[in-house]
Amino acid sequence: xxxxxxxxLYERELFHMFWNSSWAAVRSAGSGxxxxxxxxxxxxxKEKLLAIECKAIKSKSKHFKKxxxxxxxxxxxxxxxxxxxxxxxDNIGWFFLDVNNLKENKNGNYTISLNHCKKEGIxxxxxxxxxxxxxx
Amino acid sequence: xxxxxxxxLYERELFHMFWNSSWAAVRSAGSGxxxxxxxxxxxxxKEKLLAIECKAIKSKSKHFKKxxxxxxxxxxxxxxxxxxxxxxxDNIGWFFLDVNNLKENKNGNYTISLNHCKKEGIxxxxxxxxxxxxxx
Numbered sequence: 580x581x582x583x584x585x586x587x588l589y590e591r592e593l594f595h596m597f598w599n600s601s602w603a604a605v606r607s608a609g610s611g612x613x614x615x616x617x618x619x620x621x622x623x624x625k626e627k628l629l630a631i632e633c634k635a636i637k638s639k640s641k642h643f644k645k646x647x648x649x650x651x652x653x654x655x656x657x658x659x660x661x662x663x664x665x666x667x668x669d670n671i672g673w674f675f676l677d678v679n680n681l682k683e684n685k686n687g688n689y690t691i692s693l694n695h696c697k698k699e700g701i702x703x704x705x706x707x708x709x710x711x712x713x714x715x
Numbered sequence: 716x717x718x719x720x721x722x723x724l725y726e727r728e729l730f731h732m733f734w735n736s737s738w739a740a741v742r743s744a745g746s747g748x749x750x751x752x753x754x755x756x757x758x759x760x761k762e763k764l765l766a767i768e769c770k771a772i773k774s775k776s777k778h779f780k781k782x783x784x785x786x787x788x789x790x791x792x793x794x795x796x797x798x799x800x801x802x803x804x805d806n807i808g809w810f811f812l813d814v815n816n817l818k819e820n821k822n823g824n825y826t827i828s829l830n831h832c833k834k835e836g837i838x839x840x841x842x843x844x845x846x847x848x849x850x851x
Contacts, residue, residue, distance in 0.1 A: 603793035605753050608744035615734055617741050620758055623794040628764065657739035658759040710845055 589635035589667050590619050596673075597622040600707050616650035623659065624707070630660040635667040640692035648689055651678055663706070666696050674700030724811055725771035725803050726755050733758040736843050752786035757796065760843070766796040771803040777826035784825055799842070802832050810836030 580586070580593070590606055595621075596649040599606035604622035634641050655662035655678075664677035674696035675692050681689050716724070726742055730771070733740035733756075740758035752805050754766040755831035768787050770777050782794035791814075798814035 601793070603752075603790050605741065605757055606744040609741040616739075621741055623764075623796075625793075625795045628759075628794070654739050657737070657761075658764070659761045660759075 581699050585635050586619075586633065592612065592635050593631070593665060593667075593673070594620055594622075595618055595713065597707070600703075602707060605714075614698055616654040616660075618651060618654060620660075620665075623660075624638070628660040629663050630655040630658065631663045631665050633665045633667070634709055635669075636689075637669045639694075640690055641650070641666065643691065644691070645687040646680065646710040648678060663693065666691055666693075666700070668696070673703055675703065675706045721771055721785055721792050722755075722769065726769050729767070729769055729801060729803075729809070730756055730758075731845070732839055736839075738843060740833075752790040754790060754798075757800075759796075762815045764794065764796040765799050765842070766791040766794065767799045769801045769803070770827075771805075775804070775824055775830075777802065777825065780827040781819065781823040781825070784814055784817065796840075800827065802827060802829075802836070804829050804832070809839055811839065811842045812836050 583604075594604050594606050602622050605618040605619055606618055617667070619633045620631040622629045622631060630651060632647070648664075651662045654660075664676045664678055664681075666674045666676065668674070673695070676691065676696065676699060677712045680699065681691070683689055716765045730742050738758050738760045740756055740850045742756055743753040749773065756765075756767040758765045758767060766787060768783070770782065782798075787798045787800070790796075799834050800814055800817075802812065804810075807829065812827065812835060818829070819825055820841045
């Protein structure tokens with residue numbers, strides 16, 4: 580499966596997970612065709628709005644350029660959403676990270692590993708639950 | 716120009732109007748490919764989130780089925796957004812209507828005319844300004 584096709588497949592999976600939990604969600608169109616920042620998914624309920632960048636990977640870590648992370652932060656600040664990176668590891672599942680808690684590398688970029696996700700990430704049930712009781 | 720192409724063109728116009736006004740906006744992907752309700756655009760700033768259905772027309776009025784309007788209301792209630800219908804009349808421009816203020820026809824559907832928009836609609840500057848000072 581191509582990387583792009585896999586990305587779309589799991590974006591849709593996450594999109595449906597929100598709807599199945601009585602949240603509303605939209606997948607963003609043309610995040611590749613405009614220079615303007617666009618998260619993959621915007622999801623919310625009456626209390627929270629989440630701007631989410633999704634990555635589905637086979638390996639155990641993923642690099643993010645500082646510009647990509649900064650765009651998600653800027654978008655989220657503008658629309659008053661929580662900036663979230665959603666990582667899906669093959670055969671393991673989803674973890675969610677608050678972008679504001681990420682630590683940058685020496686070069687200003689970011690590396691998100693499965694180990695980091697297990698320590699600092701939260702699972703979907705926590706993401707859609709009460710933030711006060713989660714790490715976010 | 717096909718109706719679909721025209722729709723996309725003016726969705727993008729509105730999308731850029733928000734960005735040019737320091738709001739953030741996303742165009743929704745695949746609103747046709749999922750049975751789940753999806754507005755054409757979600758736009759927001761720190762204070763407001765708008766779920767917007769766009770229509771660009773040549774004629775002077777447009778019919779909306781009650782299901783379409785109800786879906787926009789339901790989506791907006793779930794995500795805590797204001798449900799907005801954005802009407803663009805050729806050679807005249809945009810008007811914005813709060814869906815909660817629409818009056819249904821006898822059959823439960825809706826008709827939105829240019830005259831109604833001129834009376835009850837607001838312009839873009841008002842939409843992105845202070846709600847308290849507008850009709851919304």
